[in-house]
Amino acid sequence: MKVNLQLNPLSAWVKKEGKPLIIAGPCSAESEEQMMQTCSELKNIGVDMLRAGVWKPRTRPNSFEGYGLKALPWLLKVKKELGLPTTTEVATPEHIEQALKYETDVLWIGARTTVNPFNVQDIADALRGVDVPVMIKNPVNPDVALWVGAIERIYQAGIKNIAVIHRGFSNFQKSKYRNDPMWQLAIELKTILPEIPLICDPSHICGRRDLIQAVSQKALDLNYDGLMIESHINPVVALSDAEQQLTPHDLGKMLESLQMRNNNSENAFFINQLEDLRQKIDNLDRELIEVLAARVRLVEKIGEYKKDNNVTIFQLERWDQIFKTRPEWGKKLQLTEDFIAEIFKLIHVESIRKQTEVMNKRDLNIS
Ligand code: PEP
Ligand code: MN
Numbered sequence: 001m002k003v004n005l006q007l008n009p010l011s012a013w014v015k016k017e018g019k020p021l022i023i024a025g026p027c028s029a030e031s032e033e034q035m036m037q038t039c040s041e042l043k044n045i046g047v048d049m050l051r052a053g054v055w056k057p058r059t060r061p062n063s064f065e066g067y068g069l070k071a072l073p074w075l076l077k078v079k080k081e082l083g084l085p086t087t088t089e090v091a092t093p094e095h096i097e098q099a100l101k102y103e104t105d106v107l108w109i110g111a112r113t114t115v116n117p118f119n120v121q122d123i124a125d126a127l128r129g130v131d132v133p134v135m136i137k138n139p140v141n142p143d144v145a146l147w148v149g150a151i152e153r154i155y156q157a158g159i160k161n162i163a164v165i166h167r168g169f170s171n172f173q174k175s176k177y178r179n180d181p182m183w184q185l186a187i188e189l190k191t192i193l194p195e196i197p198l199i200c201d202p203s204h205i206c207g208r209r210d211l212i213q214a215v216s217q218k219a220l221d222l223n224y225d226g227l228m229i230e231s232h233i234n235p236v237v238a239l240s241d242a243e244q245q246l247t248p249h250d251l252g253k254m255l256e257s258l259q260m261r262n263n264n265s266e267n268a269f270f271i272n273q274l275e276d277l278r279q280k281i282d283n284l285d286r287e288l289i290e291v292l293a294a295r296v297r298l299v300e301k302i303g304e305y306k307k308d309n310n311v312t313i314f315q316l317e318r319w320d321q322i323f324k325t326r327p328e329w330g331k332k333l334q335l336t337e338d339f340i341a342e343i344f345k346l347i348h349v350e351s352i353r354k355q356t357e358v359m360n361k362r363d364l365n366i367s
Contacts, residue, residue, distance in 0.1 A: 001148075001192050002191075002192060003148060003151075003152065003192050003193050005151070005152070005155050005162075005193065005195065005196075006160065007155070007160055007161075007162055007193075007195045007196060008160050008161050009195070009197070010163060010197040010225050010226070012161065013106075013133045013161040014048060014049060014085065014106075014133075015048065016048055016226075019260070020220060020224065020225060020226045020227060020260070021048050021049065021197075021199065021225060021226030021227075022046070022047050022048050022049075022226065022227055022229070022255065023047070023048065023049040023050070023051050023087060023199070023226065023227070023228040023229070024042050024047045024049075024050070024051065024228070024229045024230070024231045024248075024251060025038065025039060025042065025047075025050040025051035025052045025086075025230070025231060026038055026051075026052050026053075026230060026231065026232045026233075026238065026245065027052075027053055027056075027203075027230045027232070027238060027240045027241040027244075027245060028052065028053045028054075028056055028064065028066050028067075028071075028238070028239055028240045028241075029052035029053065029054055029066070029067060029071035029074050029075060029088075030067070030238070030239050031074070032073075032074045032077065034232070034233055035052060035074040035075065035077070035078050036074075036077070036078060036081070037233040038231060038232060038233040038248060039078040039082055039084070040078075040081075040082060041233070041247075041248035041249070042231060042248050042251070043082045043084055044248075044252075045248055045249075045251060045252035045255065046252075046255070047084070047251075048084070048085075048226075049084060049085045049086070049087055049105075049106065050075075050078055050079070050082070050084050050085070050086045050087070051086070051087050051088070051108075051228060051230075052071070052074075052075055052086070052088060053066055053088065053089055053240070054066050054067065054068060054069075054071045054072060054075070054088045054089070054095075054099070055068055055088075055089060055090070055091060055095055056089075056240055057089075057091065057110055057112045057113075058240070063240075064239040064240055069098055072098060072099065072101075072102035072104075073102065075088060075102060075104060076102045076103055079103065079105070085105035085106060086104050086105055086106070087104065087105065087106040087107065087108055087135065088104050088107065088108070089107075089108050089109070089110045090107045090108070090109065090123065091109070091110060091112075091113045091119065091123075092119075092122065092123070093122055093123065093125070093126035096123065096126045096127065096130075097126070100130065100132065104132075105132075105133070106132065106133045106134070106135060107132055107133070107134050107135070108134070108135040108136070108137060108165065109123060109134065109135070109136045109137060109150065109154075110137055111137045111138060111139060111140045111167055111204075112140055113137075114136060114137055114138065114139040114140075114146065114147060114150045115139040115140055115141060115143075115146060117146075117149060117150075117153070120149070120150045120153045120154070121153055123153075123154070124153040124154050124156065124157035125157065127154065127157045127158070127159055128157045128158055129158065130159075132159070132161075133159070133161035133162070133163070134154050134159050134161070134162055134163075135162070135163045135164065135165050135199065136150050136151055136154060136162065136163075136164050136165065137164070137165045137166075137167050137201070138164070138165070138166055138167060138168075138169065138185070138186070138189075139169075140169065140170045140179075141169060141170060142169040142170075142171075142180075142182055142185055144185050144188050144189055144192070147164065147189055148189065148192055148193065151164065151193065151196065162196065162197075163196065163197040163198070163199055163225070163226075164189065164196055164197070164198055164199065165199045165200075165201050165228055166181070166186040166198060166199070166200050166201065166205075166219075166224075167179060167201035167204040167205060168180055168181050168182070168201075168204060168205035169181075169182050169185065176211065177205055177206060177207065177211070178204065178205065178206060178207020178208070178244070179204055179205050179207070180205075181205050181215065181218075183218070183222065186198060186200075186222075187222070197225040197226070198224050198225055198226075199224060199225060199226040199227065199228055200215070200216065200219035200224045200226070200227050200228070201227075201228045201229070202215035202216045202219065202227065202229060203228070203229050203230040203241070203244045203245070204230075204241075204244070206244060207243065207244050208243050208244055209235075209243065209244060209245070209246055209250075212229065212244070212246065212254065213254050213257060213258075216229070216254070216258055217258055217259060220258055220259070220260060220261060221259075221261060223261075223263050229246065229251060230244060230245045230246070231245055231246050231247065231248050231251045232245040232246075232247070233247065233248065234247070235247060292347075295347070296350070296351075296354060299351045299354050299355060300354055300355075300358055302355070303354060303355035303357075303358030303359060304358055306355065306359070307358060307359050313352060313355040313356060313359060314352060319348060322344060322348070323341060323344060326340050326341070326344050327340045327341050327344075
């Protein structure tokens with residue numbers, strides 16, 4: 001799938017000089033002092049845009065749900081005094097109206113809103129005729145089409161300044177992350193919509209401070225256009241997401257430690273080397289496919305034998321043996337056992353499919 005939208009580049013709506021865009025600020029705006037103290041330190045460490053949640057989508061009722069309307073003047077004040085653009089989450093047409101009344105520069109749609117096309121359409125309808133950039137977080141569930149659908153709805157309302165925020169996905173499996181990054185889904189989105197600016201939110205992916213540096217570096221290594229990171233002047237007393245917020249000072253140190261990598265290098269030697277290595281990979285991939293094809297031909301032959309001798313397709317001992325030995329062979333060549341096991345699971349599925357096809361093939365030469 002490819003979707004063709006005429007989006008503006010990030011540089012058309014935010015000031016940044018060739019570097020990744022850094023958005024930072026507290027999970028929630030808690031008071032004028034908290035906003036002023038946090039955001040003035042963030043300005044000093046070179047943050048480009050300030051974030052703060054005003055309406056907080058919380059999993060359970062009776063937890064802190066944001067100060068709402070009361071907090072908007074605090075955002076306006078930091079914007080005016082520090083001269084930095086601000087962004088907040090909106091989930092309803094009323095939020096949009098109020099955020100715009102208080103001159104919020106950029107709006108974002110949260111992960112729990114992106115999942116619901118009715119909500120997204122209500123937001124899109126409220127944005128018709130309004131000139132404000134919108135950032136769209138991935139839906140909570142790992143569904144790229146739903147993410148694309150939300151982008152299309154906002155675009156069809158006439159918004160050309162759109163970015164997406166990758167904040168990870170809910171996952172039943174136990175993981176060290178609060179929301180599994182599933183990087184391949186963000187990459188898939190970029191393949192569908194190559195022009196869309198992609199921002200990583202390591203705070204909501206990690207859920208804990210100590211993982212944020214590694215996830216931020218990974219995002220930069222994957223050529224993301226920016227990072228949105230939660231920062232609180234005193235995270236321990238934060239009213240929401242206390243464990244994942246960094247002080248502006250720690251955020252500054254973390255940002256300094258990040259390695260900025262180039263997307264492409266002008267260096268002719270590097271380009272030559274890269275071309276050479278890619279050619280070798282192309283050749284190996286061709287060989288790999290030839291080997292797989294030869295394996296499938298043998299599997300078909302075995303299928304014929306099994307059919308002639310009336311033997312079942314699936315023979316447990318044989319597959320037990322394959323699943324045991326192949327990862328061991330891979331390990332000897334420094335390949336991870338899980339990687340080889342996954343490949344052989346796929347090969348197994350295809351082998352069974354092939355042999356079933358052979359078994360079910362009618363013999364057309366019956367005399
Ligand atoms: C947030 O950014 O504070 C937030 C609520 O994020 P998400 O929608 O990713 O959960
Ligand atoms: Mn948060």
